[in-house]
Amino acid sequence: MDAHTSARTPFSALIRTASREAHSEVRGSSFMEDMLGGRLGVAAYRRYTEQLWFVYRALEGAADTLTADPIAGPFLRPELVRTPELERDLAHLGGRGWRAAIRPLPATEAYVARIADCARDWPAGYVAHHYTRYLGDLSGGQIVRDTAEKAWGFARKGDGVRFYVFEDIGNPAAFKREYRALLDALPVDDLEKQRMVEECKRAYALNTDVFEELSAEFGGDGASPLSA
Numbered sequence: 415m416d417a418h419t420s421a422r423t424p425f426s427a428l429i430r431t432a433s434r435e436a437h438s439e440v441r442g443s444s445f446m447e448d449m450l451g452g453r454l455g456v457a458a459y460r461r462y463t464e465q466l467w468f469v470y471r472a473l474e475g476a477a478d479t480l481t482a483d484p485i486a487g488p489f490l491r492p493e494l495v496r497t498p499e500l501e502r503d504l505a506h507l508g509g510r511g512w513r514a515a516i517r518p519l520p521a522t523e524a525y526v527a528r529i530a531d532c533a534r535d536w537p538a539g540y541v542a543h544h545y546t547r548y549l550g551d552l553s554g555g556q557i558v559r560d561t562a563e564k565a566w567g568f569a570r571k572g573d574g575v576r577f578y579v580f581e582d583i584g585n586p587a588a589f590k591r592e593y594r595a596l597l598d599a600l601p602v603d604d605l606e607k608q609r610m611v612e613e614c615k616r617a618y619a620l621n622t623d624v625f626e627e628l629s630a631e632f633g634g635d636g637a638s639p640l641s642a
């Protein structure tokens with residue numbers, strides 16, 4: 415990024431453009447393609463949802479300490495919080511004992527550790543992770559919900575897909591505009607913005623790693639002994 419480009423381009427546009435390739439990569443991962451193509455059983459979806467629970471627990475568990483932070487604080491909006499929704503989905507998918515039965519994949523552990531490091535030491539890095547997940551959930555996440563409802567018969571916007579339903583966000587497009595305005599108003603210099611872009615790419619790569627491990631476990635032929 416040269417000084418001119420960054421001076422003229424709002425940060426929200428910069429991070430979006432710079433991470434476009436990483437987005438295409440995660441979107442094209444075979445797990446996602448198999449899931450959206452209806453080639454996976456509900457057990458794969460459940461395992462994926464379990465991994466999300468670990469990730470959102472790390473993102474949202476840090477909220478208390480970051481609320482007063484001038485960089486990360488404004489992003490911590492209660493209407494984004496996903497952990498309770500994931501817990502309802504997992505209770506539906508895995509029964510009442512779901513919590514004792516779930517394990518993070520090694521890639522999920524690495525992802526969670528990186529979020530925790532950023533939350534502790536680097537609020538701007540935490541924002542990069544926040545952006546990568548929540549803006550994605552408000553966008554492509556809706557495609558996953560639609561597929562899941564059709565493939566595994568969940569009630570529309572009901573248990574099993576509540577993670578994708580933002581009850582308290584009436585107008586997602588307006589919300590995303592406000593979110594981008596927060597990104598544009600971040601009180602950080604160009605070098606820090608560049609570091610945030612790199613962290614965003616890292617966040618995408620960490621997601622891609624989780625998908626690769628899920629793919630290794632479930633494949634795309636629906637032949638996993640756990641698939642239903």
Ligand code: HEM
Nearest residue numbers: 430437440441446545546547549550553554555557618621
């Ligand atoms: C097959 C899966 C996916 C599909 C179909 C998909 C699709 C999309 C689409 C259509 C948008 C643009 C929405 C708009 O312009 O308002 C978008 C934005 C976004 N997606 Fe995805 N996505 C997928 C997976 C992911 C994943 C796994 C992540 C993160 C790990 C992610 C992160 C994002 C982010 C951060 C944005 C916002 C970009 C910006 O406007 O700044 N997406 N996605």
